[in-house]
Amino acid sequence: MDDSPYRALKDDIAKALAEAIKRAGYDSGGDDVARSLDFSKGSGDMASTISLRIAKSLGRDPNEVSSGISNSLEAIVGVSKVDTSNGFINFHIDRKRFSSFVLKAVLKNGAYCASGKGGGNKVIIESPSVNPVHPWHVGQVRSALLGDTLSKIFEACGYAVERQDYIDDLGFQAAQAIWGLLHLERLGIALDTSKKYDHALGEVYVKVNAFMENNDIKDEINETLKNMEIDGTYESKISRESSESYVNAEYMTAFAFNIFHDVLVWESDIVRENLLEKSLQILKSKGIAKELKEGKYANCLVIDFNDIKDLPDEFKGLKESIKVLVRSNGAPNYLAKDIAFHMWKFGLLDNTFKYSRFMDQPNGKTLYSTSREGSIMNFGNGSISINTIDARQSYEQNLIKMVLEAIGEKAKASGFRHIAYGVVELENAKLAGRKGTWVGYTADDLLKETYERAVSLIGTRFNLAEGAKEKIARDISVAAIRFEFLKLSQEKKLTFSWESALNFEGNSGPYCQYMYARATRIIENSGIGVEDIIGADTGMLDSDHEFALIKQFSIAKDIVEKAASEYKTNVIIDYISGTALAFSKFYEHDSVLKADSKERMLARLALVLAFKKVMGEMLAIAGINAVERM
Numbered sequence: 001m002d003d004s005p006y007r008a009l010k011d012d013i014a015k016a017l018a019e020a021i022k023r024a025g026y027d028s029g030g031d032d033v034a035r036s037l038d039f040s041k042g043s044g045d046m047a048s049t050i051s052l053r054i055a056k057s058l059g060r061d062p063n064e065v066s067s068g069i070s071n072s073l074e075a076i077v078g079v080s081k082v083d084t085s086n087g088f089i090n091f092h093i094d095r096k097r098f099s100s101f102v103l104k105a106v107l108k109n110g111a112y113c114a115s116g117k118g119g120g121n122k123v124i125i126e127s128p129s130v131n132p133v134h135p136w137h138v139g140q141v142r143s144a145l146l147g148d149t150l151s152k153i154f155e156a157c158g159y160a161v162e163r164q165d166y167i168d169d170l171g172f173q174a175a176q177a178i179w180g181l182l183h184l185e186r187l188g189i190a191l192d193t194s195k196k197y198d199h200a201l202g203e204v205y206v207k208v209n210a211f212m213e214n215n216d217i218k219d220e221i222n223e224t225l226k227n228m229e230i231d232g233t234y235e236s237k238i239s240r241e242s243s244e245s246y247v248n249a250e251y252m253t254a255f256a257f258n259i260f261h262d263v264l265v266w267e268s269d270i271v272r273e274n275l276l277e278k279s280l281q282i283l284k285s286k287g288i289a290k291e292l293k294e295g296k297y298a299n300c301l302v303i304d305f306n307d308i309k310d311l312p313d314e315f316k317g318l319k320e321s322i323k324v325l326v327r328s329n330g331a332p333n334y335l336a337k338d339i340a341f342h343m344w345k346f347g348l349l350d351n352t353f354k355y356s357r358f359m360d361q362p363n364g365k366t367l368y369s370t371s372r373e374g375s376i377m378n379f380g381n382g383s384i385s386i387n388t389i390d391a392r393q394s395y396e397q398n399l400i401k402m403v404l405e406a407i408g409e410k411a412k413a414s415g416f417r418h419i420a421y422g423v424v425e426l427e428n429a430k431l432a433g434r435k436g437t438w439v440g441y442t443a444d445d446l447l448k449e450t451y452e453r454a455v456s457l458i459g460t461r462f463n464l465a466e467g468a469k470e471k472i473a474r475d476i477s478v479a480a481i482r483f484e485f486l487k488l489s490q491e492k493k494l495t496f497s498w499e500s501a502l503n504f505e506g507n508s509g510p511y512c513q514y515m516y517a518r519a520t521r522i523i524e525n526s527g528i529g530v531e532d533i534i535g536a537d538t539g540m541l542d543s544d545h546e547f548a549l550i551k552q553f554s555i556a557k558d559i560v561e562k563a564a565s566e567y568k569t570n571v572i573i574d575y576i577s578g579t580a581l582a583f584s585k586f587y588e589h590d591s592v593l594k595a596d597s598k599e600r601m602l603a604r605l606a607l608v609l610a611f612k613k614v615m616g617e618m619l620a621i622a623g624i625n626a627v628e629r630m
Contacts, residue, residue: 003105003557004115004554004555004557004558005098005101005102005105005553005554006039006551006554006555006557006558007557007558009046009078009093009098009554010034010037010046011034012076012077012078013037013046013048013076013079013091014033014034014037016073016074016076017033017037017048017050017069017073017089018033019074020069020070020072020073020074021033021050021054021069021072023072024065024068024069024071024072025068026054026058026065026068026069027054028050028054029050029053029054032050032053033048033050036048036049036050036053039551039555041088043083043085043088043090044081044082044083044088044090044091044092044093045091045092045093045095045547045551046090046091046093047088047089047090047091048088048089048091049087049088050069050089051065051066051069051084051087051088051089052087052088055087062086062087063084063086063087065087066084066087066088066089067084069089070082070083070084070089076091078093078094078097078098079091079092079093079094080092080093080094080095093547095541095542095547095550096539096540096541096542097539098550098554099538099539099541099542099546099547099550100538100539102550102553102554102610103538103541103550103553103606103607103610104538106553106610106613106614107534107606107609107610107613111156111617112553112556112557112613112614112617113156113556113557113559113560113614113617113618113621114156114157114158114557114560114617115156115157115158115557115560115561116157116158117157117158117561117564118154118157118158118159118160118564119158119159120158120159120160121159121160121383121384122159122160122161122162122381122382122383122384123154123159123160123161123162123382123383123384123385123386124161124162124164124345124380124382124384124385124386125147125150125151125154125161125162125163125164125386125388126147126164126165126166126345126385126386126387126388127143127144127146127147127148127163127165127387127388128140128141128143128144128147128165128388129143129165129166129167129168129387129389130143130168130250131168131171131173131174132167132168132169132174132177132198132201132242132243132246132247132250133173133174133176133177133201133202133205133246134198134199134201134202134205134206135196135198135199135202135249135250135253135442135443135444136198136250136253136442136443136444137441137442137443138424138425138426138441138442138443138446138496139390139423139424140443141257141424141443141446141481141485142388142421142424142485142490142494143388143389143390143421144254144257144259144388144443145257145259145481145482145485145486145569145623146388146419146421146485146486146490146569147163147386147388147419148163148257148258148259148260148623149482149486149569149572149621149622149623150386150388150419150567150569151163152620152621152622152623153560153563153564153569153572153621154564156560156564156617156621157560157561157564159384159564162262162263162379162380162382163260163261163262163263164261164262164263164264164265164345164379165247165261165263165264165265166264166265166267166341167243167247167264167265167266167267168267168334169228169239169240169243169266169267169268170225170228170229170239170267170268170271170337171225171267171334172221172222172225173205174225174228174239174243175221175222175224175225175228176205176208176209176212176221177201177204177205177208177242178224178228178235178238178239178242179208179217179220179221179224180204180205180207180208181201181204181238181242182224182235182238184204187204187207187208187211189203189204189207191204196249196252196444197245197246197248197249198246198249198250198253199249199442199444201242201245201246222331225331226331228268229268229271231272236268239268240266240268243266247264247358248359251359251361251367253443253444253447255361255362256444256447256478257443257447257478257481257482257623258478258482258623258624258625259623260361260362260363260365260367261361261367262365262367262368262379263355263367263368263369263370263379264358264367264368264369264370265341265353265370265379266369266370267337267341269353269370269371269372270337270340270341270344271337272372273352273353274352275340275341275343275344275349275352276332276336276337276340278340278349278350279336279339279340279343279344279348279349280301280325280326280332280336280340282343282348282407283303283325283339283403283407284301286406286407286408287307288303288307288308288403288406288407289301289302289303289325290302290304290307292322296322297322297324297328298328299328300324300325300326300327300328301324301325301326301336302322302323302324302325303322303323303325303399303403304321304322305318305321305322305323306321308402308406309406310405311402312398312402312405314398315398315399315402323335323399325339334396335396335399335400338396338400339400339403342385342400342404342416343404344380345380345381345382345385346381346382346385346404346409346412346415346416347380347381347382348409348412351376351378351379351380351381353370353376353377353379353380354370354371354372354373354374354375354376355368355369355370355371355374355375355376355377355379356368356369356371356373356374356375357369382415383415384415384417385415385416385417386417386419386567387417387418387419388419388421388490389418389419389420389421390420390421391420391421391422391423391491393420394418394420397418397420398418400416401413401416401418404416417567419490419567420490420491421490421491422490422491422492422493422494423493423494424485424493424494424495424496425493425494425495425496426441426446426495426496446481446496447477447478447481449498450477450480450481450498450501450502451473451474451477453477453498453502454473454474454476454477454480454502454510455469455470455473457502457504458472458473458476458630461504461630462630464629464630468629472627472629472630475513475624475625475627476502476509476510476513476627478509478623478624478625479508479509479510479512479513479619479624479625480498480501480502480508480509480510481496481501481509482509482622482623482624483501483508483509483512483573483576483622483624484496484497484500484501484508484509486569486570486572486573486622487507487570487573487574487577488570489568489570490568490569490570506577506580506581507577509622509624511577511580512576512577512580512615512619512624513619513624513625513626513627513630514627514630515580515583515584515611515615516612516615516616516619516626516627516628517627517628517629517630518587518630519583519608519609519611519612519615520612520628520629521629522587522592522593522605522608523605523608523609523612525593526592526593526601526605528602528605530609532602533602533605533606533609534606534609535602536599536602536603536605536606537599537602537603538603538606538607539603540599540600540603541603541604541606541607543589543590545582545585545586545589545590546586546590546604546607548582548585548586549579549582549583549586549607549611550607552575552578552579552582552614553579553610553611553614555575556575556614556617556618559571559572559575560572560621569622572618572621572622573622575618576615576618576619576622579611579614579615579618580615583611583615586607587608590604591604592604592605592608
């Protein structure tokens, strides 16, 4: 059988069904047979809708078609009965056989939910890549959590994942912050060294933007930016020192959310290593970019959409067919640098970076950084590149993909994925970095408020020692935030609600942690060792609630692969929530420790143990710590 119990059974049924369709004189439509099968359809354990499609194409009665196909079916191993209803062909699974097979697969050594689908292919996931000018606000938390969870999903699918964080230390916003540091007296402020550096720098950045409303300093900031891009200048030195202090502060926040990375790539290092120049030369040699001699964009290096063969429809018919890469003053824009960065990611530019240790992370792994000194390392050169970036930047991201296609790298372009996420709101607060409305609504503030609410809630619900309460409250607060941020499809607008996030009654991170803790208590209270539980006769597990939970276990690997193929974290969260609910219904209806026999108690304990394993693995993929006691 396939190592996915669900897929193995589905494949056997699909094969038998395809043969029966032929015998009944119908055309199955090729792959439609397997796609027509699902646990959630019809009145059996698994049902097919293929009869509905065939009947529609022929103008026949679906019930007549389904009966004809059903009567042509031969016996299927693992299926106890087949019937039809409302055009569905319903397959009733041999529950005892399937239960034994699933639980044996779950309880064997090794990760059950893991898949080898990725075959070791390298995936580069970039997030959150924020400008080093102010602390994360809740929108950037969404980017960071999406990137981190997608990394875990792809790792679970057997891909070699590289977590990158791009430090945009040469943009105009970064120059505003550095100008502010250089002109604190002019701004009438001092750097508040009592605060985390990202918060202190953010206040300077906000002050500069407010100062610009009544003072024309744009040319001064552009001059600062120009000097930041020149290696060895005072501005470049201050910029790097400030950005490194920012990143150290940023990662205090990241670690609190269980977020870790492999490598930092600095925009200033991309410029210093001449990757931008090399990438622009490729674009010019391929006829994708050109320098205009006259008109509105004289002396600019641009992409003219009219020069692009097979131009994607979204770039046709625009009012402006020119996209500037390098301005007339020689300054490249963000798009030009991002194109160079992605060409490097896909191995289209030589890896001339040197890398050095930036910090050791709480997960035991070293965070490396591109640097002036260090060693050549095997970063970059991936087959898939994933970016989690605000949906409002989709146009620029699509331009990068178009450029990759235009230079003849269609395989690389197909591996380029922009995970566009919707706007985030926090309890009616609308946030803007340059205006400072993030003050009081940063990622740090979000976690602190959630932690304080969690302490209050668990104090009224659970009898815990003070030390244990603090640790569990931290785990619960991270679970509450991660679950709430990841449960919606990423393109949708997200409004964070503490009431929803900290709901212990269902569909929340804390609720799923509570179910895991309850399973732990059931096993502890049984007084029976794990080896004896694993050896139980699980074939007797055939009640509706037992089997509903077993069906959930059987699809775990398929869910992880689905999440990877669709690039959607909410697929994992939906599964975790559904499995926790199925477990709750099981132990409420089917007594474990007061079962009618020792054999049945052992079998149900095996089901509880399997739940712990599957839930523990899935929570880990979501970046949520399992809680043993609540």
